[in-house]
Amino acid sequence: MRFRILKKSKNSRARRGIIETKHGVIETPAFIPVGTQATVKGMTVDQLKSIGYQSLLCNTYHLYLRPGDKVIKKMGGLHKFMNWDRPIFTDSGGFQVFSLGYGLEHGVGKVASMFPGEKGGVLHGETEHVIKKEKLTRITENGVEFRSHLDGSLRFLTPEKSIEIQRNLGADLIFAFDECTSPLHDYVYTKKSLARTHRWAKRSLAAFQGGDPVTTGRGSPNEMGRQALYGIIQGGAFRDLREEAAKFISKMDFDGIGIGGALGNTKKEMYKILGWFTPLLPENKPKHLLGIGAPDDIIQGVKLGMDTFDCVMPTRIARNGSALLARGGSYELLNLKLGRYLKDKNPIDKKCGCSTCKSYSRAYLSHLFKAHEILGPILATIHNLWFMEQWMKKIRQSI
RNA sequence: GGGCAGGUGGCAGAGCGGUCAAUUGCAUCUCGCUGUAGACGAGACGCCUUUCAGGCUACGGGGGUUCGAAUCCCUCCCUGCCCA
Numbered sequence: 426m427r428f429r430i431l432k433k434s435k436n437s438r439a440r441r442g443i444i445e446t447k448h449g450v451i452e453t454p455a456f457i458p459v460g461t462q463a464t465v466k467g468m469t470v471d472q473l474k475s476i477g478y479q480s481l482l483c484n485t486y487h488l489y490l491r492p493g494d495k496v497i498k499k500m501g502g503l504h505k506f507m508n509w510d511r512p513i514f515t516d517s518g519g520f521q522v523f524s525l526g527y528g529l530e531h532g533v534g535k536v537a538s539m540f541p542g543e544k545g546g547v548l549h550g551e552t553e554h555v556i557k558k559e560k561l562t563r564i565t566e567n568g569v570e571f572r573s574h575l576d577g578s579l580r581f582l583t584p585e586k587s588i589e590i591q592r593n594l595g596a597d598l599i600f601a602f603d604e605c606t607s608p609l610h611d612y613v614y615t616k617k618s619l620a621r622t623h624r625w626a627k628r629s630l631a632a633f634q635g636g637d638p639v640t641t642g643r644g645s646p647n648e649m650g651r652q653a654l655y656g657i658i659q660g661g662a663f664r665d666l667r668e669e670a671a672k673f674i675s676k677m678d679f680d681g682i683g684i685g686g687a688l689g690n691t692k693k694e695m696y697k698i699l700g701w702f703t704p705l706l707p708e709n710k711p712k713h714l715l716g717i718g719a720p721d722d723i724i725q726g727v728k729l730g731m732d733t734f735d736c737v738m739p740t741r742i743a744r745n746g747s748a749l750l751a752r753g754g755s756y757e758l759l760n761l762k763l764g765r766y767l768k769d770k771n772p773i774d775k776k777c778g779c780s781t782c783k784s785y786s787r788a789y790l791s792h793l794f795k796a797h798e799i800l801g802p803i804l805a806t807i808h809n810l811w812f813m814e815q816w817m818k819k820i821r822q823s824i
Numbered sequence: 825g826g827g828c829a830g831g832u833g834g835c836a837g838a839g840c841g842g843u844c845a846a847u848u849g850c851a852u853c854u855c856g857c858u859g860u861a862g863a864c865g866a867g868a869c870g871c872c873u874u875u876c877a878g879g880c881u882a883c884g885g886g887g888g889u890u891c892g893a894a895u896c897c898c899u900c901c902c903u904g905c906c907c908a
Contacts, residue, residue, distance in 0.1 A: 457859095459859075459860065461859095461860050462860085466860085466862095466863080467863080482859070484859080484860080487860085487861090514859090516859050517859090519859075520859045520860090521859090521860095521861090523859095524859090524860080524861080525861070529861080561861085573861095574861040575861080600859080605859075657859090683859080685859065686859095713859085714859090715859035716858055716859035717858055717859085718858050719858060722858070734858095734859095735858095735859060736858050736859080737857090737858070737859080737860045737862090738857070738858045739858090740860085741857060741858085741860065741862065741863095741864080742856095742857060742858095743863095744862080744863045744864075745856090745857065745862080745863075745864060745865085746863090747856095747857080758857095760854090760855090763853085763854085764852070764853075794863090795851095797863075798863095799863070801863075802863045803863090805863095806863095
């Protein structure tokens with residue numbers, strides 16, 4: 426992997442760049458669609474390419490459980506397996522430490538707890554009587570014990586194991602194994618967790634560097650041919666911890682920097698927290714903001730020097746019937762399931778150039794969603810992914 | 825004409841003397857979704873008052889029994905199946 430900065434903004438830390446891998450390039454800033462289980466739900470790779478995507482993010486934990494990293498390795502690696510010949514990121518499974526652990530136990534996704542109170546009322550009230558479920562994880566110094574959400578079998582993920590799986594999968598850009606903490610975690614826990622995440626960062630890097638030189642490429646003269654490993658900044662909503670993390674991870678021999686974890690309780694807080702430590706990060710390394718975002722969040726992230734973003738939001742809300750719509754410099758959602766759209770001959774957005782908007786009315790889409798037809802989620806996903814790619818194009822051009 | 829089974833909120837379908845404005849599913853309406861246990865989840869859904877709550881009208885029509893009826897009895901109307 427090689428990262429080059431092509432242009433820097435004069436007004437902010439935003440930069441335009443290019444990530445080069447043996448599977449091709451990613452022009453940054455870029456939105457990276459999430460394809461957890463080696464598929465962006467409902468999309469063929471041809472559709473993704475025609476929209477303009479250069480890269481995807483898949484999930485280590487999910488693919489480890491099913492079909493198994495060894496199966497994928499035997500099939501010639503993730504690229505060949507899923508017929509995607511462009512760059513792939515894999516998340517380390519660190520997010521599942523949270524989502525299947527604390528998040529599940531407390532009935533709150535990263536989402537529900539991420540920005541509570543922003544839209545009227547703290548936690549909306551409904552979170553109060555959410556049934557607590559038993560978490561599926563147990564964290565120890567060595568790693569994380571997972572109870573598979575698929576069959577209940579016990580699995581153990583360590584930094585070394587995560588790197589091994591990611592090596593077998595063969596993604597171009599991989600992440601160190603971390604613990605994503607919750608915004609509900611207190612300072613004491615977050616500090617303790619951060620220290621452990623840093624020990625895991627060292628172990629991830631050591632496993633990576635000591636790994637198979639052909640795939641990891643360490644010692645290989647061709648830097649382009651090897652995987653790249655990103656270290657991850659945690660530290661919750663605590664300034665000293667975030668700064669400590671930024672310094673710690675920056676000093677290490679990672680190829681890129683991922684920013685993860687809980688970023689406060691409101692968007693405003695998130696931008697503030699990011700502002701604390703992003704200036705401490707090395708300029709020449711690519712930076713990935715994990716799990717963010719919404720179109721407006723991406724703008725803020727770019728201004729803070731972020732290069733890539735992955736987020737399930739555009740694809741998930743599409744499946745759930747919401748289409749992204751531009752409104753001024755920001756965006757709004759169109760809930761296609763609302764009955765009033767059954768009488769609407771317009772496309773989602775008249776000005777949109779996506780194949781959905783060129784061919785189908787809101788009425789038809791509304792009907793598809795009401796009838797639970799699979800084409801509804803597919804067409805809405807095409808639109809939302811198109812929207813995100815246009816959004817990113819505009820951002821790139823403006824830098 | 826005779827025999828049986830039924831008529832419950834937009835639909836389907838529970839309830840079969842009080843805890844029933846009535847379980848549940850669907851439909852409808854509204855909201856949410858940010859490194860995907862998610863084509864998912866939450867709330868509303870007779871009428872009226874501002875939530876808590878209270879009031880009103882309701883389980884085919886009418887009448888009755890009872891402190892109390894969607895639930896029991898009588899009667900009328902209607903529907904389905906079977907026999908003439």
